[in-house]
Amino acid sequence: xxxxxxxxxxxxxxxxxxxxxxxxLNGINIPHLCWLEGVHEFGSCRICVVEVxxxxxxxxxxxxxxxxxxxxxxxxxxxxxARKVLYELLLSDHSKDCLSCKRNQxxxxxxxxxxxxxxxxxxxxxxxxxxxxxxxxxxxDMSKCILCRRCVTVCNEIQGVGVLNAQNRGFQTxxxxxxxxxxxxxxxxxxxxxxxVCPVGALKETDSIQDVWNAINDKKKRVVVQVAPAVxxxxxxxxxxxxxxxxxxxxxxxxxxxxxDDVFDTNFAAxxxxxxExxxxxxxxxxxxxxxxxxxxxxxxxxPGWIKYIEHTFPDELDHLSxxxxxHTMMGALVKSYYAKKIKVDPKDIFVxxxxxxxxxxxxxxxxxxxxxxxxxxxAVLTTxxxxxxxxxxxxxxxxxxxxxFDDPLGMSTGAADIFGVTGGVMEAALRTVYEMVTxxxxxxxxxxxxxxTGLEQVKEAGILIENPLPYYSFLDGVEIRVAVTSGLKGxxxxxxxxxxxxxxxxxxxxxxxxxxxxxxGGQPRSKDPQVRIKRLKGIYSEDESKALRKSHENPxxxxxxxxxxxxxxxxxxxxxxxxxxxxxxRFNELCNERFTVKGGIRKPRVAVSRASLxxxxxxxxxxxxxxxxxxxxxxxxxxxxxRLKSELDDTLETMELFKKVISDYIGKHK
Numbered sequence: 001x002x003x004x005x006x007x008x009x010x011x012x013x014x015x016x017x018x019x020x021x022x023x024x025l026n027g028i029n030i031p032h033l034c035w036l037e038g039v040h041e042f043g044s045c046r047i048c049v050v051e052v053x054x055x056x057x058x059x060x061x062x063x064x065x066x067x068x069x070x071x072x073x074x075x076x077x078x079x080x081x082a083r084k085v086l087y088e089l090l091l092s093d094h095s096k097d098c099l100s101c102k103r104n105q106x107x108x109x110x111x112x113x114x115x116x117x118x119x120x121x122x123x124x125x126x127x128x129x130x131x132x133x134x135x136x137x138x139x140x141d142m143s144k145c146i147l148c149r150r151c152v153t154v155c156n157e158i159q160g161v162g163v164l165n166a167q168n169r170g171f172q173t174x175x176x177x178x179x180x181x182x183x184x185x186x187x188x189x190x191x192x193x194x195x196x197v198c199p200v201g202a203l204k205e206t207d208s209i210q211d212v213w214n215a216i217n218d219k220k221k222r223v224v225v226q227v228a229p230a231v232x233x234x235x236x237x238x239x240x241x242x243x244x245x246x247x248x249x250x251x252x253x254x255x256x257x258x259x260x261d262d263v264f265d266t267n268f269a270a271x272x273x274x275x276x277e278x279x280x281x282x283x284x285x286x287x288x289x290x291x292x293x294x295x296x297x298x299x300x301x302x303x304p305g306w307i308k309y310i311e312h313t314f315p316d317e318l319d320h321l322s323x324x325x326x327x328h329t330m331m332g333a334l335v336k337s338y339y340a341k342k343i344k345v346d347p348k349d350i351f352v353x354x355x356x357x358x359x360x361x362x363x364x365x366x367x368x369x370x371x372x373x374x375x376x377x378x379x380a381v382l383t384t385x386x387x388x389x390x391x392x393x394x395x396x397x398x399x400x401x402x403x404x405x406f407d408d409p410l411g412m413s414t415g416a417a418d419i420f421g422v423t424g425g426v427m428e429a430a431l432r433t434v435y436e437m438v439t440x441x442x443x444x445x446x447x448x449x450x451x452x453x454t455g456l457e458q459v460k461e462a463g464i465l466i467e468n469p470l471p472y473y474s475f476l477d478g479v480e481i482r483v484a485v486t487s488g489l490k491g492x493x494x495x496x497x498x499x500x501x502x503x504x505x506x507x508x509x510x511x512x513x514x515x516x517x518x519x520x521x522g523g524q525p526r527s528k529d530p531q532v533r534i535k536r537l538k539g540i541y542s543e544d545e546s547k548a549l550r551k552s553h554e555n556p557x558x559x560x561x562x563x564x565x566x567x568x569x570x571x572x573x574x575x576x577x578x579x580x581x582x583x584x585x586x587r588f589n590e591l592c593n594e595r596f597t598v599k600g601g602i603r604k605p606r607v608a609v610s611r612a613s614l615x616x617x618x619x620x621x622x623x624x625x626x627x628x629x630x631x632x633x634x635x636x637x638x639x640x641x642x643x644r645l646k647s648e649l650d651d652t653l654e655t656m657e658l659f660k661k662v663i664s665d666y667i668g669k670h671k
Contacts, residue, residue: 030048
């Protein structure tokens, strides 16, 4: 411990702290912008400068360590003037369309201006002319970038993807992929973590709100909505609730008030996923233990960010992936087949909307594999943030809504489905069912929680010994099923290197693309609270524990679905509707058109995909196909942007006509 003086106050703090952290612990707020606790401590914006006696210049408090006897002034005249000048310089090259910006009133740059008392800016910089870079999932508007480099840190150090970096130097510096390529042309996983940490409107999810309004207003469409588990413990934050506070009932009511015809729960499909994935796992393990050959470990496939990452980074290991679609695309497939038949509606007249904590889901639904009978499984994805914006736009007072319920038959779920929203949840849900299927006994962990794989550690593992199984599963007697769990793509990279080297000891691995799982997905409400993950995690487990049924195979509507329609887990029809294939991609999408089919985890002869092994003609053809795929993605993004702009133009023209009428009436009355 050391002693220092901050603004005349004697403070005793740990010697490893920065001035900013020491001040915060002692009730002193130092204005800052680029610093984000536990994520980014770089000192790029210099807004947090303070005066340290004896130092030649002002010091950035977010990176300057405290020392014994240090005397710090955080609010001297010199400091205040410097901060204002620094802020004005940041603003001089910043887009001024604040009123129409998606981050208006939630922008950290705006908030800082209010804190510093900025009422005018004296500098007009030579504003850079940047082209909007819009992919299906993420939109980059570099005219709003303040070069804080938070996104660079999260992409490189937290996720380990390394797509975003500073390009060029000086005034020409821009944060972008290498060679300033479009975000849709590189190996971005679309996890959206960059959009969560961006303090301004430079990085955001690509907007799908107008597409959904158009569907709701189309009288020929039956608009079906489904909600992911992580949304219910986060959307309340947009309306003043504490992080992790469960608002499931109000959420269902809000969706009905918006005009959706059917309000379903993605949790139903999460329960279904456990039956399909659990059966697939047992099939693979049996084949491996009886000498018939199967690929282990099996790895979960729920996270589209993770899927895109493995397709780029470990394309030779795709046969380790479960063939199960993600729960919301399973739900979409069922809505346009099973449910469409029940209600006697043509699938072409059904529009499925998924409310997700995830930005990668927007790209996932555009994959060629996510179609059945020519119909896209899911038609639109809204992030949690987008849904909150729609609720506010519709004038719905969320806090005053009565608690509603999801609709049957696709709205019933067990507690096992709720925990899909947190790291370790898919694995725990699977173990609850698989262990009971194999032994006839309940999973032997207190409260059904597999303690070794709960919590927010990056990589976790557990072993479960199978003793005295049911006769059909006698091949498992005495076998320890070893499992691992990771969240965040950097952790996935660690585990996959062992898998690729053939030294992984596990039977089953769960991977979630975002650190902590879906509770901190790229589409969730932004928060600077370092405890937000823990609070949302507690909310998810609370939702699970509140349910009477907590194991996926106990869901009576899942049983009914198999009896009436699918037949059995992993049946032929189940494989057609609920399972998928994957794509071998190069580092920069150059081989993204080659499909890789996985069936039952049986290893197929691998196709050599290195440039050296491809003939010149074949390589040229594949690159051409890739360019076509990339171009189609860009076209989709541009079409979405054009639709939005056309809608805004129509609104503007309508307003102009209204003003003309008002003015004409006024002139007529006062002649």
